[in-house]
Ligand SMILES: Nc1ncnc2c1ncn2[C@@H]1O[C@H](COP(=O)(O)OP(=O)(O)OP(=O)(O)O)[C@@H](O)[C@H]1O
């Protein structure tokens with residue numbers, strides 16, 4: 718049994734239109750189910766992924782998603798990373814606030830997605846756009862374990 | 865009547881029933897919103913029952929569509945009742961911060977219909993409708 722987080726094959730999907738959002742949801746659902754996520758955990762990460770994929774499309778002008786299976790010390794996990802080449806998210810704190818939206822949306826997507834997963838990060842993508850990454854684990858682990 | 869959302873809107877006589885099947889892409893959700901609102905107006909229905917028991921996920925986009933269907937139906941004097949939300953979807957929506965305060969809910973289509981004074985008998989696995 719390995720205790721080193723290890724990356725298996727990654728699945729990359731484009732996010733260019735509405736139809737791609739369905740593909741992202743299916744991909745995340747299938748892997749979460751395969752890794753033994755409970756129904757609530759599956760629904761949470763699929764919903765978070767749906768929010769972030771739509772942001773990639775609407776605010777980032779499209780991009781791609783990478784779905785990766787993780788092996789942690791106490792079980793398998795799932796990491797989903799959304800990258801676009803849009804304007805990026807300069808003020809992360811403000812973007813995460815419930816109700817903040819530059820697009821006349823509800824402004825619940827980003828902050829809500831963060832609440833739905835165990836790990837959440839926003840960084841600048843190499844091209845200057847946004848990269849938002851989420852991860853959850855099939856078995857909830859005590860905080861402090863390395864991801 | 866054309867139905868671009870391809871989701872059937874069933875007229876139970878003064879009461880409309882929409883059963884959302886499986887996955888609902890964004891464009892279909894928007895089409896559904898228009899279809900349902902038009903159907904409420906053309907039938908003069910007092911009530912609208914939306915059955916989402918087949919939905920494995922409701923994100924903020926879909927939640928907003930559902931809330932807007934209810935809001936526009938209300939302006940047309942029809943009350944909307946949401947039926948059959950899965951427990952995992954309910955938990956996720958609350959954590960997302962979307963409690964859909966403007967939407968009435970019921971456990972089953974039968975219960976929702978009864979709220980409108982319409983009784984539905986279940987016979988041999990088939991639902992039969994009658995006022
Ligand atoms: N990928 C992105 N690139 C650039 N800006 C982004 C990106 N994702 C989010 N943002 C910014 O963060 C804000 C908040 O995002 P959030 O998803 O919470 O709300 P929203 O998308 O505007 O509305 P909704 O509730 O419909 O999701 C957005 O309005 C946008 O300004």
Ligand SMILES: [Mg+2]
Nearest residue numbers: 768772826827
């Ligand atoms: Mg959003």
